[in-house]
Amino acid sequence: MSKRTKAVAVEELPEDLGVDWSKWSDGRAFRLKRKRDFPNIDPGIAREVCELAAHKMGKAVRTARDRRVPNKLLWIQFADAYVREGQPCPKCGSRKLYRLHANFTRCVQCNAQLIISAAGLDSYEDDTGTVGPRARERAGGKLKALENVRLERAGESPSSEIFNGYGLAEGTPVIILAEFQKDENGHELTVRNMFERVSRVKIFPADSMAGLVNIGTLMNRADSAWDLIL
C-alpha cells in the first residue's frame, strides 16, 4: 500500500498555512520539508506564504526550492532587511557591509543581516534611511500601472502603514502589498497624498496565490469596504 497521501486543499488552510514562520526567523538557513514543516502542498505555495509572513514581520527572506528535491524541500533564510548592491545599510546608513556569501551581507556597524536584492526589487532606502525619491517614484509607478486598484489598511510598522489589496495588470488580477510612510502629523493616507508617501509595492499574480487569497471574494467586495480606491 502506498504511504503517499493526497496534497491538502490549500483553500482549507489558514493564511499562514498554520505554520509559525517566526521560529525560523533568526537568520540561519533552514531546509523545510513538506508534511513535516509545512502542510502537504507544493513548496512553491509555501514559499509565497513565507514571503508574506516575512513582510508582515517587517523582515526580509530569501526562499528557494531544493534543486534536487524541488517538490518536497524548501530552503529559507530570514534577514533584517533587503539591500541593493552598492547601497548602504538600510538600518543605519553604514557603507561597511561584510559579504557573508553571494546573497547575504552583514552590516559591520549595526550588525543587521541583509539580503542583497536584485536590481528589480523595489525596496531600498537612501543614505538618510528614508525612501529616496526615485524609489518612491518607482513604487508609485507600479501602482499607477494597474487598473481598478483597491487597498485596505492591514497594519503598521514603526515607520510605515501596510496596505493589502488587489488590482488589474492588463486585465489580469494581481494581489498588492504596499507600504506607505507614516505622516508625522498623523494625516490619514488618501488617494491624493499616497504617491508622496508610498515606499514599497509588491505585486503577485492572483493565480500564484490561488487558494491563499480568494480573488473572487476580493473583487466582489463593495467599494465601501476598501480604504483606498484608485
Ligand SMILES: [Zn+2]
Ligand atoms: Zn547597519
